[in-house]
Amino acid sequence: MSEYRSEPLKCWPRAKELRLKYYQDYQKARERGGIRWTGGAWSFDAIPAGLGRDVYNITGEPYAASIAFDRKLSTECLEAAEAKGWARDLCSYMRNYWGSMYLGKYAFGGEYPDPDFCFQDHICCSHAKWYQHVAEYKKIPYFCIDVSVGPYKDVDENRLMFVVNQMHEAIEWLEKTTGRKYQDELLIEAVENETRSTATWAEVCCLNMNKPAPLDEKTMYSLYVHGTLAKHSKDVADFYEELRDEVKYRIDNHIAAVPNEQCRLMSDTQPPWGFLKIFRYLEGYGAISVGSLYTFGLIGIWETKPDGSWGPRPTPMQKGEKITTRDQALRVLADWNLSKPEWQHFYDPNLKTEMMLQIVKQWQLDGVMLHLNRGCEGLSCGIMENRLGIAKAGVPVMTFEGNMGDEREFDEKRVVTRIDSFMETLGIKMLGKPAGIG
């Protein structure tokens, strides 16, 4: 049994600082005469960036995940949403977010900071409806871009232009809504930053093919999140390059995420944020989740290489393409995002199964743990077909039921028992005392 060296990431404090700054910048935007807006983690944040350098956003899903991590606050928020009459089975991020809004409580201290407008995109049934309600409740303007034009392999000019045309419409709307003149050079800069940050994140994920893995998924959750906050920002793009270089250093110096790695797994969908300790429990078995389609492809942008392998999609800059006009920037932005791995399964679960099996092969995994996530209909869409497809390919797969943002729907003991059974199936024995369970 190998024992690897392990140590914390050197850039961890920078990751924490960047995240806190993001939430504080949003909170203090108005004091500085700036604009703040809200929308989803997949919204085209590069577009409002063209309004000026004092424009700050808060993305709903990571914000709600932060609430979910604080079980007490989350329960308050969920109950506030339920008290308004909303169904308990709705998106738990949405309910946490709405609850925070109703209670006027900001998860990072102080009052919930009202946004000036909502700017969203739509691929999941809840996306547009989420901010429809926020806009109504806060009486603020709202614009949403429909991106559900089919899987990237089938995208043609008509489909691409439907998204691009809405983006142009959005810019006109932003100018009218804010009274500001739109600056194309800021848009171009933001698009370049977004392609750089999301491709670099894919590079980071690729480094986790190494044995032992330099990163574990629990740690990756705290890193990929920056791409869900402000993928268009220079800070995030620069940070991902710093992270990539450090992960390379870890590989070169045989620094592992889990010192006793003997079993490599992947998960699927958002984790139950209030119960991340299940990943520590896995470590008792020397089992590491090295990532997932979720952590890799929620914001990471990938492509299939000529040899059939999966790798980071080259940015326009890497291809020597210079973006010079608004229309070109929007076309790049639309095309780039339409290739997002986590957007493909919305049309066909088989596309997701293929990607998952590719990850199993390239990252040399021993099994797959599917989180049947009651909190997210978008990422749970087709998940049972994924299970069938993975099992058919001969890859060991287990499921566990839970909810990313509603701890009332997570049975910790039951999940641990399922993990024990799965490990037994894989022939993996407990190596040490399991961490933090029960």
Add this chain to the structure above:
Amino acid sequence: MFTKFHEWYKNRHDYARAWREQNDGEVVGCFCSYVPEELIYAAGLLPVRVLGSHEPQDVTEPHIFGMFCPFCRDVLAQGLKGRYNYLKGIVLAQSCLHLRQAFTSWRNHVPADFAHYIYFPNKVQTKHAYSYYHGELVKFRKALEEWIGRAISDDSIKAAAELYNENRRLMREVYELRKAANPPLTGLEAMIMVASSYFVDKKDHNAELKRILPELKSRTLERETGGRLMIVGSENDDTEFVQMVESVGATVVVDDHCTGSRYFWNATEFSGDVMQDIANRYIDRPPCPTKDWEERSRFPHVLQLAREYNVDGVILIQQKFCDPHECDMVPLKELLNNNDLPTLFLEFDVTVPVGQFRIRVEAFLEMLGVEELF
């Protein structure tokens, strides 16, 4: 009077099989009311809606996670059980995540020669939706042509669109009669009339509508109208439920369901480019909540229907786990209540607890002051 519609509704599969034999054509299953049936019909095919059977089943658990709506699972169950084994093709017009899983799992596990997913826009409130959807319809037409091995002419598409328009006009004419103080038809009859139109050749349906309409106009039902109710919400062809509601002192006089008025409310308006005209019709139809944003354009429509049909109260029906409707229910209830329209919210599953719902409906009617109860 509505016997034929009942017969078609009940024996939908027999009808489709017989149609296939008589017309030497194939039958195509449609997974949402947004499917542009006119194009399928113009190709010499019979489009039929795939609806559930309202029976408990145990075949979909391996395919669709239990947090998705019972309707989508009921629909898939029909395929897995071979109930629609005469279908040669299936078509989905993009709608909610729930129903699309019934389609994608069906495509994976139930043999069909033709399976087409139309990327219908979710944002119908942008001007760009019209040209975009036109482009998607052109692709769908081409895919159909490749499958059947012959071209579909503009003339045949226009003829099909006209036939469908006639069906819409006739059903609206029937609905118009429901505005009367004593409607000449029950809500159950109206529900079955519309639901059956999903299953049969519109020529047959139109002929039957034309046959009953003159008689219907002078029909007097030997029952009290009682409370005038509207039903609003998710897919609903639960005849047992409506029958129960109308047995306790009420009449359902109008609805906003995709299996009801939303299916036929607006017509194709012809301007010269029939493909664009059809695209426009589907973009402009009363929307499903999943497509109703940024504005809630459905709400004024629902309110207008409630007023035009002089309803006393509204039953809000929602398939369990139906996120798009769940996202509308709270503000819709508020809107209706603020306009002096009391509401009763009921959550539906594949089967409904008729006994419990009866008590709740009776209490609702009592609240409305419907004295016929006693």
